[in-house]
Amino acid sequence: MNERDAKGSEIELRAPMSGVFYSKPAPDQPPYVEEGSQVKKKQVLALLETMKVFQKVKSPVNGVIKIIVAENETALADDDLMFVIEKR
């Protein structure tokens, strides 16, 4: 995953390649996380589907989801911003 420090304690989690972003594990299930959710390092935050292969989008840090930028079922380009996470 591509991470960048935005401002000090904030991490930008960006798409490692182009693909379709899914915020939920299945259409009829709730999203993996919401803004404000506490997350652990390696916790699954979303799925990215590229050429019929799904990869798990995992948190690089322990922290809190500050902003969910990517929308469910939309196409992302390589390096598009998905999440802003506040390190805790």
Add this chain to the structure above:
Amino acid sequence: MFKKVLVANRGEIAVRIIRALKEMGIKSVGIYSEADRTSRHLQLADETVCVGPALSAKSYLNVDRLMDAATTTGSDAVHPGYGYLAENDHFATACQRNHLVFIGPTPENIKLAGDKITAKAVMQREGVPVIPSSPGRVETVDDAVSVSENLGYPVMVKSAGGGGGRGIRICRDKHTLVEDFPVAKMEARAACGNDSVYIEKYIAQPRHIEFQIVSDHHGHTIHLGERECTIQRRYQKLIEEAPSPVITEALRNKMGDMAIRAAKAANYVNAGTVEFLLDKDNRFYFMEINSRIQVEHPVTEMVTGIDLVKSQIQISMGARLGYSFDDVRFRGCAIECRINAEDPDNGFMPSPGQVTRFMAPGGYGVRVDTHLYQGYELPIYYDSLVAKLITHDMTREGAISIMKRALEEMVIHPVKTTIPLYLKILGDPMFLKGDFDTGYIDRFVKEPED
């Protein structure tokens, strides 16, 4: 004679079908989703119709949009390709209702082939050897245990409605079966919407051998020899060849006769494939019928000189098969490598992006079936097959050496492809000896944790 055919598919197979239509003097209609505007097949088609947005469910699987496209363009027939709606009997029926010829088998053929339990029962009745299995669906754990005790462990729990290798569990003993049976039912439901499962005896270290069959509407059915498709990863074929390095003339005749018997038992028309598993003792068992033209059809074309896509079109136009089995001259050996935009050194992660440099290999004995061109942006919505590289020579060693040379010559840059994996396999002594089973690929790939 058809005047116009709509090709209900995309990618390399759409290119393939349009080429056949062009050679036959038939106009082609190419369809595309919004994500496929730059696709190669549209440059070759006589007319093009946009059938919806990127997501396949709204475009390539959208029966209403496809029927609209076919009727408004005045098409006589539809070729479904492979995947998508090729094995959807509702689609085949919708074509009939709209007075379009479906270039392929009948809706009944498709329905039977898709119902794995019934297909096996029909085959068994006709004396085609089948993998020993439960008589039908297995509902409870107790039934599973008693069936398995009769069959003998190890056994496989399989989804009754879903092919494509999903929802399969191997259980080596009673303890594992009791634990895994309820999970297998859940996986079956996830794979195909219903949790019907059946149980088969597990054939250890099998080879996957399939026979190409062709039937016309006048009662003639022949087979065009076998394809060896044992080299697979997660039940997806990677390398195919014709003939199989281990099938003798006698075994070919026996299995071929059984393939024809299977096709006749199903009243099968047009092109299809009968799949078998071959065990270490050269016993073979019917697995399933694939009621479509297959990805790997080129290896059969190279060794028989018969254009299978044209045969499909001709049969659908009512032509009689112009040749009997004795007329077919099998010549030499052919191999196909499926080139996928995946990184074999990184868990087969997909590799999307723009192909900024593309050079197809050439020369004697080389065939490239692809929709790639230099500058093409690989869409993210569809599968990762970008090209099929096929080679042919009088011997298997010759076809392998041409394949090595062609793979080295092929340039697909900067996306990662499975070309390096194939170069490794083609240098492996076991592959060169033809000594492999479906577990072969594990020696070359490290599966990712996910």
